[in-house]
Amino acid sequence: MPGTEAPTHRKIQRLSPLVASQIAAGEVVERPASLVKELVENSIDAGATRIVLELEQGGIEMVRIVDDGFGIPPEDLPMAVAAHATSKISDAADLDSIATLGFRGEALASIASVSRLSIRSRTVSAESAFLLEVEGDKAEPVRPASGPIGTAITARNLFFNTPARRKFLRTVPTEQERCLDCLRAIALANPAIGFRAEADSRTLLDVPKDQSPRERVLALLGKELAPKLFEVHADEFDDTRGVAIWGMAGHPEIARGSNRSQHLFINGRPVRDRTIQHAVTEAYRGLIEPGRYPTIVLHIEMHPGAVDVNVHPAKAEVRFRDSGIVHSAVTRSIRKALASQDLTPLLNFVR
Ligand code: ADP
Ligand code: MG
Secondary structure, eight states: TTEEEEEEEOOOOOOOOHHHHHHHHHOOOSHHHHHHHHHHHHHHTTSEEEEEEEEGGGGEEEEEEOOOOOOGGGGGGHHHHHHHOSSSSOOOGGGGOOOSOOOOOHHHHHHHHHHHEEEEEEOTTTSEEEEEEEETTEOOOOOOEEOEEEEEEESHHHHHHTTTHHHTTOOOOHHHHHHHHHHHHHHOOTTOOOOEEEETTTTEEEEESOOOOOOHHHHHHHHHGGGGGGEEEEEEESSTTTOOOEEEEOOOOOSSSSSEEEEEEETEOOOOHHHHHHHHHHHHTTTTTTTTTTTTTEEEEEOOGGGEEETTTOOSSSSSOOOOOOOOOHHHHHHHHTSSSSHHHHHHOOO
């Protein structure tokens, strides 16, 4: 019977690169939405102006991202899927001032280790597109293909080779919604970029490029919210010391029962951050019943050196050098936006 023998030492052996990378993938790739995040961020880093997401079966069967960015030259394609390989930083000092969304050089390698990945890419100077197909640690030789300038990355059959992880996936509608939530968040942060999402050939989201931040918020959150969203600007404060804040704060009437109505960004990255969430709650204290969440889109910008984004593999959490400054700047900027509106009837109503 297993478990009844006394434990004894088994020889220590180095894991194969594939297994090592499947383990590492656990940190970055949890579900189809993680693929969406990593692939779309790569497209943004590549200067894309239009990004198209295609999903099959909530992304479990297929996630594809097509962009019109600067592409990957054919000789670099094999490196793109190698572990710890990136074109975005080259030494530790670069970690202090990261200007791109990616820098860990792990996403494509991780995705390749747990799905069937293909990359088709074409640069301006190449005479054609080139295609690289990878499955596990087996890559086919790079070959010419047809395609426009930019990159199309397709990941099929997520976790086909790691069944234990596949079991944790939820239903198709749930996974699809998470993929779309992720794309919406990124689209809110990048109003100049056009985004489209199709699921099983139905268009679910389509926003044009070159929108203003307000146009983008209304396109994604709903035009009917226009009269209930108030502009937030923190550059009017002189004590924010390098923190700039902009966005829109919702009228307490459009508060929701879940914090999915809160869209928080730091230097263009969607984040979940307790300091900021707390500061938002604080700003709405007395205006919203406990347990409800204001609708808010808040972009916080600061020097890259004042915030560490390298604390979470998916970079969803950050660490501030001085969280007190951020907290008070957020609370005050929202209060100021709300104070300019007449919310009195509501104040009486809540209590
Ligand atoms: P990281 O983004 O952290 O550098 P990734 O594994 O996500 O690591 O990507 C590896 C490399 O592949 C990137 O550094 C970039 O050079 C290249 N790459 C990935 N996706 C794209 C894309 N859509 N367009 C152009 N280059 C890309
Ligand atoms: Mg990346």
